[in-house]
Amino acid sequence: MAHRNPADLPDSSTACPVWCNGEHEAMEGAPLAHHSDGIVVAGVERVIRDGQSTHTAAVVEITVGLEQVHDETWVWLGTDRPGYRPTILSIESAKRLLRQVSHLIEPTEPR
Numbered sequence: 772m773a774h775r776n777p778a779d780l781p782d783s784s785t786a787c788p789v790w791c792n793g794e795h796e797a798m799e800g801a802p803l804a805h806h807s808d809g810i811v812v813a814g815v816e817r818v819i820r821d822g823q824s825t826h827t828a829a830v831v832e833i834t835v836g837l838e839q840v841h842d843e844t845w846v847w848l849g850t851d852r853p854g855y856r857p858t859i860l861s862i863e864s865a866k867r868l869l870r871q872v873s874h875l876i877e878p879t880e881p882r
């Protein structure tokens with residue numbers, strides 16, 4: 772785990788975005804990545820157990836945050852379930868997803 776200070780790098784485009792938490796974990800040779808703190812949202816998830824036809828509801832923590840690599844900003848979100856890999860979306864994809872979910876839940880909301 773390496774913590775690199777963007778001020779030590781020659782490229783001024785590596786300046787931290789305002790939401791960067793200042794932790795720049797990167798493997799040697801990997802591009803500098805800026806990360807926000809994760810925002811934790813308590814949720815309930817439907818879980819279907821292997822071999823069972825019924826589902827249960829499970830409490831889950833959903834964490835969402837921002838990451839910037841090569842001047843591209845991404846939205847990542849994931850749960851605290853073991854083995855779950857986060858979903859990483861472009862900013863525009865995340866906005867479209869939010870609009871569509873809002874419209875599905877509240878059809879009066881604009882798409």
Ligand SMILES: [Zn+2]
Pocket residue numbers: 777786787788791792793794795804805806
């Ligand atoms: Zn940063």
